[in-house]
Amino acid sequence: MGKKPTILDVAEKANVSVATVSRVINNQGGVRKKTEDDILRAxxxxxxxxxxxxxxxVRKETKTIGVIIPDICNPFFPEVIAGIEKKAIDKNYFTMLSSSGESLVKEKEIMKHFIERGVDGVVITTADEKGKHLQPLMDANIPVVAVDRMIEEYDVDTVLTGNQEGSYEAVKHLIHLGHKKIAIIRGPQETTPGNERFKGYKKALEEYGLPLKEEWIGEGNFMENSGFSIIHHFHSLKDRPTAVFSCNNLMSIGALKAMRQLNWEVSRDVTFLGFDDVEIATFMKPALTMVTRPKRKIGELAFQLLYERMNAAESDHIPKREYILTPELVIRDASNQVYK
Amino acid sequence: MGKKPTILDVAEKANVSVATVSRVINNQGGVRKKTEDDILRAxxxxxxxxxxxxxxxVRKETKTIGVIIPDICNPFFPEVIAGIEKKAIDKNYFTMLSSSGESLVKEKEIMKHFIERGVDGVVITTADEKGKHLQPLMDANIPVVAVDRMIEEYDVDTVLTGNQEGSYEAVKHLIHLGHKKIAIIRGPQETTPGNERFKGYKKALEEYGLPLKEEWIGEGNFMENSGFSIIHHFHSLKDRPTAVFSCNNLMSIGALKAMRQLNWEVSRDVTFLGFDDVEIATFMKPALTMVTRPKRKIGELAFQLLYERMNAAESDHIPKREYILTPELVIRDASNQVYK
DNA sequence: CTTATCAATGTAAACGTTTAGATTTTTGTA
DNA sequence: TACAAAAATCTAAACGTTTACATTGATAAG
Incomplete structure (x- = not known):
């Protein structure tokens, strides 16, 4: 196994200089047909x-982007990543992926590695929306696009979904079904999704003059477990809610598992609606209505924005852009139930 | 925004040579404490x-590995990837991820890019198990580990799960429940998982003297759609099976959807068992028994094997290794049903 | 037949590290 | 104090491209 051939070997074999070889492999033209053939053959x-x-x-670009997400096992992300990667490959970029596990420390480490490796851009769903820790990226002048969670400290392009809007519609939907006692399993309030989704819930309730009852607000952390235990809590109440709105997919799964365990039967004893679809919603009888998001599109858009920045001339200053994609309420069987 | 500082800038600022700086950033020792401090400060x-x-x-290694999978949206992969990435990060490697969409052409392209980028190793779930197309990787002397699907042409390390074993146990389980008419939704027979899983089914049937009925063999392609339509086919038969074994997660989902649509009620009218767990199995009443695999461990092991090869001395020739992890039958409520 | 122009090709200097081998400095010993 | 050995540091050559600029050769115009 001899050494790998270099451009020099090719040049020698084809009896030309490296410059000429370089020209043909980057097809920049200006090379005689015959010469080109010789080189190609070599x-x-x-x-x-x-x-x-x-x-x-020498080019000072790696054609590589870095992607930082909290957890690839959250079914929200694979499709986002697929969207990013698809667009990236089209433009000849490759994707380095790393999960932070929601740890700020880990996220910083990953960032450092990305910078060392000279990624041309970064897509991030950060574990800490304050975002001060992105400083190194800023220093290194690396474009960043925030996905699903914003960055407060810096003006980076952002792709969000209408969190408030989505949960507002969802809760309004529950109200229209006749519910008056609507509980929420909410996420951490320091995160955009956690906070905004709660706002939507509050807004709908207020709009219809329904009470915002403390004991119907479950403090979840976006993980399956919290959904599970919050349902146990709701179930234990004297005054049980008749509907539960869960603020993300993982908590929905936990919640549904708990309900099943407690024999608190969904759509009969209680109505369930979640932000972000989960596979099981389709299977339950009746099938559950859910808030869905254009995940793939989110990824595609994120790359698109990043791409524009990566390839912008030093001179043209693109202002910060923020996209808010609209979530959709997918109405299923469960919505035919009518409550008094 | 001035140019990024280089090792030379550091050297100058600290009044030493680049060699010394290099020594401290790679902490190779052999530098005076004071000098080190100066450098660190600089x-x-x-x-x-x-x-x-x-x-x-200069080192001729990128500390990067490439991962090629068919489709990140197949819920089997994210966890495998998580396993790979976890171990990789621990060893200071980063992961480039790319999906082939089961396309051989795409897979070749990805490989080419990986080689250009000088990845130190590749983990692959190939779209074509013949594997001739891996030649370029072999030429470039890049270690490869095959996951879930083997490579026939070359002696690469392989991490599989006991496909035959898993489906054998599954079908045996169905037989023990009393089933005599067991259908299968199988995968493409040119793939290891497709073929081996079918073998396990056949073996169990033969062992118990049950007929291998043509019309109970559904030719799926591992995608959701095929599971869906095969169930429609089974349902249309004069002589319907009493149990259906599906050979992968996506087809299981399709199948369950079809059954629901047809009101062919699982566990009442028909028993369902799938290779690879799906979230909904937990939710159905009764909850479904499924074959599960140690996905995370698969990923971890894959990286481990790759790592050993990447860091083996040129001299020591490691023979091909093949690991077959044992799948597990997770018995749930559905298994309490007894059929005559 | 010059000479200017243009196309094709070549030369050599980056790019930012690592590292073998050379050189200098420090330390220990006689 | 002198000298050898050991420790610290430096010099410069890689690594494999791209690219500005120089050179050559061919073509066209005068």
């Missing part, structure tokens, strides 16, 4: 493949 | 971060 015979790392070195 | 003041790409260039 490349083929030597089985030459150019080193992207050497290239990155 | 690094800090300049906000220096070393270029991994320059480093890769």
């Amino acid at each position: 490349i083929h015979e030597l089985n030459y493949v150019r080193s992207q790392v050497a290239r990155s070195m | 690094i800090h003041e300049l906000n220096y971060v070393r270029s991994q790409v320059a480093r890769s260039m």
